[in-house]
Amino acid sequence: MSTATTAAPSPDPSSTGLGLRRIPKGRRLKGEKSIRFATDVIKAYETKSIRRICEETGRSYGAIHRLLTNGGVTMRPRGYQHKASASPADAS
Template sequence: MSTATTAAQPTDEPPDPSTSADPGLRRIPKGQRLTGEAAALFTTAVINAYKTMPIRSICEETGRSYGAIHHLLMTNNVTMRPKGYQRWTSASSADAS
């Protein structure tokens, strides 16, 4: 039998965030407070995740409330996207009117 691990087998080592599509989010147990380095790492992961994910998806993955994630982003001066569905228009359709 081979002792080499495959992609389907779990390992004890966390994935390298620079090579993974996963932004490094992890579920935080309800009621657990993050302090120090753990809080800093979580904040960085949430900020990076917000670049490609909506707040509600971040909430589902981390187990934190919408308000907690929104507050974390606001206190770290992250530029927030506008609320709701944004209808994108191309420059050519704007010129046509």
Template structure:
């Protein structure tokens, strides 16, 4: 299986690269969670996965456990001028 080339780290969010199958506990887990929640404000879950080396499910569980409100799936078109968001 060929591995994808890794993207360079996001300049505003220095997320730690964590080895596969390594369990985070205690203060390390709390710190990682705060950084992931911060990063989710600017990045997608998949981009966070690429930077940290964690799976999509692991990042999703961290965000869900922190009580994050998830963005809707897919591209959201901006509302047309004069119409409330959600109306077509």
């Protein structure tokens, strides 16, 4: 009795596994690919920093920042944002 196994499709080497594609250095995106990449970057910025997006996509900080600002994204303030701590009055 023969068992047929199907291999899972191999992962796209240009994909980071998180929905962001790594774009080869010097490559320009045009048309639909550019729009799709910008949309993915804007969505990723909801949970990731610009620097993290740069690492995953291979694009520069300036390129990612420009995509976000041109996309109308409100930028978060710089630096680590501490969570608001409870005041001593709340502790009682």
